[in-house]
Amino acid sequence: MATIKDIANKLGISVSTVSKGLNGAKDISASLRQEVLETAVEMGYTGRKTKRQSQKRLCIFIENMDYESTGTFGYDIVLGFRQAAYKEQFEVVIQPVSHEFQVSEKYDTYMLGNGFSGAFLLGFSLEDPWMEQIKSTAFSTVLLDNFIEKNPNVGYIGTDSEEGIAIAIEHLTKLGHEKIAFLDGSRGSMVSDLRMIAYLDSMSSHRLPVDPNLAVYGYFVADAAHYHVPTFLDLGATAILCGNDLIASGVIEECKRSGYKVPEDISVIGFDDLPLAQHLDPPLTTVKQDRIEIGKCGFYILRAMNEHISLSKNLLRPSLSVRSSTAIAKPRLAKRHSLDNDSVISANPELYAQFQQHRQIR
DSSP: OOOHHHHHHHHTSOHHHHHHHHHTOTTSOHHHHHHHHHHHHHTTOOOOOOTTTGGGEEEEEEOSOOOSSTTSHHHHHHHHHHHHHHHTTOEEEEEEOOHHHHHHSOHHHHHHHTTOSEEEEESOOTTSHHHHHHTTOOSEEEEESOOOTTOTTEEEEEEOHHHHHHHHHHHHHHTTOOSEEEEEEETTOHHHHHHHHHHHHHHHHTTOOOOGGGEEEEOSSTTHHHHHHHHHHHTTOSEEEESSHHHHHHHHHHHHHTTOOTTTTOEEEEEEOOGGGGGSSSOOEEEEOOHHHHHHHHHHHHHHHHTTOOOOEEEEOOEEEOOSSOOSOOOOOOSSOOOOHHHHHHHOHHHHHHHHHHHHHO
């Protein structure tokens, strides 16, 4: 591992100047400090691992996720992380980031320059600028609902989407539902892809047909319902499974606007069990993620990594919160006919190729 002296020799400056650059002293220029930090990262320097200082400072980076208000998805995750960290006297810094922030700041350089020994990343996608850098990061890093292969310094935390979707489909089939639509989250999101595969797998396990017009990606917002629910209703769906509770709230409202009663005419299930779920009309049946425990586990994984214990994929078990938005299926005549199996495959070959690949792996 590189030392401060190694960095000084490479840059042709004194050891004391390197130390000032690493520790944020104000009597050197910003450009020289940046050069020191970038050289340190390049040479594999990650800071002194003292138990009282650098090992006790962690960061939660947050992008595209609400976390400041009670009832938002990120609030409980951050709370759980901070609760676990507080018990062990870790300092936690919350840092909201944007795409522009990631372009202007290199991940390892930012970590080193701010004395962080580990980070928990919430709300990121695999297309974000930092993700390419995290593939080779030397800093302990935990990703929510994203996975980086072949780096022992990076771990994954999330809820088992396959099991969550399976228990939702099981609940609906016990109520007699066969034509079950799925309005997923954003295309390109790892968790959305996992849930789509889980939906296809579970439908196949129950020997239920899948129409590609009933298995679609949207966005993780309520307004996504406006663009897809009318098609679901026209095709005679008796139940709609949603990628999260916000989508489900929009689905319930869109069904009402179309003259359908929930759950008398159509059942709706969400995913997350946000506080809003029990206050919807009707209260929402949903797959529960224990977000407090996700946050706590994020901290425990980081602590383990800092002690040179490499952890990979870590999944919490979901449960089903049954409320009033699901009921016994009420068959309805479709205004439009579903596609036959050959048409289904030709209409969405990418979706089915993904599904078949997953089945072969299993």
